[in-house]
Amino acid sequence: MADIATRGTRVVAESGDRRRLSDGGPRAGIVLAFLTPFFLPFVLFYLVPIAYAIWQSFLVVRRTGGQYGTSYTTFGGFEQYAEVFQNGEFWASIGRIALFGIVQVPVMLVVALIMALLLDTPLLKLKSFFRVAAFMPYAVPGVIAAIMWSFLYSPQLSPVVDLLKGLGLEPDFLGPGAVLWSAANVSTWLWTGYNMLIMFSALQAIPGELYEAAKLDGASNWAIAWRIKVPIIAPSIILTTVFSIIGTLQLYAEPAVLRQISSNISSTYTPNMLAYAVASGNNYQQAAAISVVIAVITFVLSFGFMRLTSKRAGL
Numbered sequence: 001m002a003d004i005a006t007r008g009t010r011v012v013a014e015s016g017d018r019r020r021l022s023d024g025g026p027r028a029g030i031v032l033a034f035l036t037p038f039f040l041p042f043v044l045f046y047l048v049p050i051a052y053a054i055w056q057s058f059l060v061v062r063r064t065g066g067q068y069g070t071s072y073t074t075f076g077g078f079e080q081y082a083e084v085f086q087n088g089e090f091w092a093s094i095g096r097i098a099l100f101g102i103v104q105v106p107v108m109l110v111v112a113l114i115m116a117l118l119l120d121t122p123l124l125k126l127k128s129f130f131r132v133a134a135f136m137p138y139a140v141p142g143v144i145a146a147i148m149w150s151f152l153y154s155p156q157l158s159p160v161v162d163l164l165k166g167l168g169l170e171p172d173f174l175g176p177g178a179v180l181w182s183a184a185n186v187s188t189w190l191w192t193g194y195n196m197l198i199m200f201s202a203l204q205a206i207p208g209e210l211y212e213a214a215k216l217d218g219a220s221n222w223a224i225a226w227r228i229k230v231p232i233i234a235p236s237i238i239l240t241t242v243f244s245i246i247g248t249l250q251l252y253a254e255p256a257v258l259r260q261i262s263s264n265i266s267s268t269y270t271p272n273m274l275a276y277a278v279a280s281g282n283n284y285q286q287a288a289a290i291s292v293v294i295a296v297i298t299f300v301l302s303f304g305f306m307r308l309t310s311k312r313a314g315l
Contacts, residue, residue, distance in 0.1 A: 053288045053291055053292060054288070054292055056284060056285050056288035057080050057081065057285060057288040057289035057291075057292050058075060058076060058077060058078070058080070059073050059074065059075060059076060059080075059285045060073070060074060060075075060076030060079050060080065060285060061073055061283075061285065062074055073285075076285075080285050080286055080288070080289035081289050081292075081293065083286060083289070084286070084289050084290055084293050085293075089268040089274055090268075090271065090274060090290065090293075092268070093268055093269060093270050093271045093273070093274050094271060094297075096180060096269065096270065097248060097249060097251060097270055097271060099180070100180060100183070100184055100248060100251065101244075101245065101248040101249075103181075103184065104184040104187060104188060104248070105241065105244040105245065105248060107188060108187070108188045108191060108192050108195065108244065109195060109237065109240055109241060109244065111188070111192050112192045112193075112195035112196040112199060112240065113196075113199055113230070113237065115134055115192070115193075115196045115200075116196045116197075116199035116200040116203055117203070117225050117229060117230075118130075119131055119134075119196075119200050119203075120200060120203040120204070120229070121221060121225075123221075131197075131200070134192070134193040134196055134197075135193040135194070135196070135197055136193065137189050137190050137192070137193050138190060138191065138193045138194040140190070142190060142253040142254065143253050143257060145186055145189065145190050145254075146183075146186050146253055146254045146256075146257035146258060147257055149182070149185070149186045149189070150257055150258055150260070150261050152173075153173035153174055153182055153258070153261070154174075154261055155172075155174075158173075161173070174258065174261060174262035174264060175264065176264045179255075179258060179262050179264045179265055182258065183251070183254040183255045183258055186254045186258075187247075187251070187254055191244070191247065195240040195243075195244070198236050198239065198240050199233055199236050199237065199240065201236075202232070202233040202235070202236035203229055203233055206228075206229065206232055206233075210228055211224055211228070214228055234309075238305075238306060238309045238310065241305065241309070242302045242305060242306050245298070245301050245302045245305060246298055246302055249271065249294060249297060249298045249301070250272055250294075250298070251270045251272065252270060252272040252273060252276070255269045255270055255273065256273060271290065271294045272294065274290060275287045275290040275291050275294070278290060
């Protein structure tokens, strides 16, 4: 009887705690206190700037009394967006980024997948060393990495260029046809290790019994990698692809640094560089509209890719 009374008291106390939580009692206040340090900066430094940029994109600057009159800001509807879609430089930058992503993203992810599979095989020695070595470029800030590679691309400073010239070649890493791929090489060097680590972590979660069963059935290491490992880590591959699509549309640091040593990169070379250039000309409303359009394109491409691949992968 005492045990029954004790359990009954506990049930009543737990139900009372749930009622106090749902009614906004002391426990609800504790939960709110723990969540506030996250939500307050999230609202102030993420949601508020986004809302402000969207509002700015609907404003236009007018002048009274002609070209040299007093300027004032007023609501212009979709006027800024119309100018964005009529801007040839915007579409040219989108075209460069599209070409960049179509080539660079698959190459980077294939290399990352191969590296992850090699690190997961029992045949490889010194796995910890190679894992750290592959991930180390990600620890280098993007601007520093672009500066490092710019020395290797510069005809006056690069030992690589001197070596290739000694072999009878005339490399021009900063030429009009190669500078985009020079920037792609920097991005690949930076992010391959990061994507590899995500895939490798997913491989580590696969039960070893699957591999043992496959070997008993006579499967080779190649068959195990292609038919077991890759399908199981498909969600991780999709995730890294989504991250890469988002990063591609936000490309800025690499071409901005290479622009200092190459005349083949303009201030409007990528969409983000175009937005920055427009904002530098004090046209903040137009820059906000460009930023909103970039954000919408990024959302549509990443979300569309995720939905398409998730359905095909049965996720």
